[in-house]
């Protein structure tokens with residue numbers, strides 16, 4: 446079963462060329478600014494990544510030279526904009542290796558993608574008394590949409606627990622499947638623990654029970670190769686802004702035979718076939734799910750971002766970030782009173798390192814908000830709080846953490862700055 450897993454969310458990539466960090470950093474103008482009089486150390490990439498100049502330039506160029514509404518016009522600009530928009534869909538298709546662009550729906554982001562499935566899938570496939578499975582490490586955007594959908598159908602939400610090490614308890618997961626289970630929806634990578642779930646194995650288990658699987662790839666897309674055919678997921682969602690693209694654009698991949706049976710999520714222009722007051726028919730896939738004017742400039746930006754990471758190479762990015770994460774965990778562990786959540790496999794070198802570039806921690810009795818605020822004074826941007834994962838915080842018995850999350854442009858010097866910053870804060874307390 447593991448073979449499939451390695452095909453896609455490859456935790457231990459093939460040797461890759463080193464990334465040219467100086468050149469990469471110069472692609473991101475924001476990285477050279479200062480904050481509170483100090484060089485910016487941006488370690489909040491799990492929340493959003495910075496944008497390379499090529500993404501901003503592509504979007505500026507489209508607004509300056511092409512701008513026109515897509516899919517509707519016979520005139521030159523509209524056709525050119527439509528071409529860029531549909532080329533972007535093809536770029537996304539390639540990035541996730543979908544069979545066809547009919548399976549690539551543009552949304553506003555992971556949240557909207559999951560809401561779309563929660564709304565439309567349950568109408569098509571879920572009856573009162575059915576069940577779905579989520580996990581204890583989900584982001585609120587993979588919990589609340591399902592709770593909202595319970596107003597439409599009275600289905601039950603079952604929750605797969607995590608182990609004390611921050612891994613999904615796969616034995617417990619097996620026990621949750623019944624003849625009433627209609628869907629499993631889980632994150633590929635925890636935005637708090639950094640845990641990389643063995644999604645291919647899990648999908649294999651779910652399919653053995655005839656249960657389709659939605660993968661929340663918000664934290665996977667910037668770091669791991671995605672191959673929807675290799676893992677055989679039924680749905681997959683990710684956000685442009687976490688993968689060096691613009692805000693307000695995201696993707697829902699869905700298998701065609703499922704999307705075909707699902708009713709539209711929103712009504713409006715573009716998603717229709719014929720409209721009359723008596724009867725309306727709907728457009729073909731993927732347009733059935735894309736009501737209204739899409740953010741066609743953002744799709745161009747997203748495509749440019751995906752091309753950018755593809756040119757550097759996900760294996761190279763992954764190797765760099767794994768190195769950085771390992772270094773960070775080792776250095777953070779030297780700090781007295783340090784408590785890191787997840788990352789049990791560090792610093793042990795394993796053939797299969799299953800932790801991503803996200804590190805959540807607490808130090809002694811220092812409140813996470815105080816630590817984050819004081820680090821900010823040193824120019825270090827980290828996230829604090831519950832990270833939109835309150836059920837996980839309850840499981841860990843805490844209210845929140847400080848979270849450092851890395852991207853392809855981060856360096857060991859920045860990790861050192863974080864460690865020195867934490868040392869300074871400790872001395873102040």
Ligand code: PMP
Nearest residue numbers: 554555556584586632636663684
């Ligand atoms: N799922 C996970 C695992 C996330 O980390 C996030 C963003 N923090 C989301 C979903 C939601 O993404 P967005 O806000 O871009 O829709």
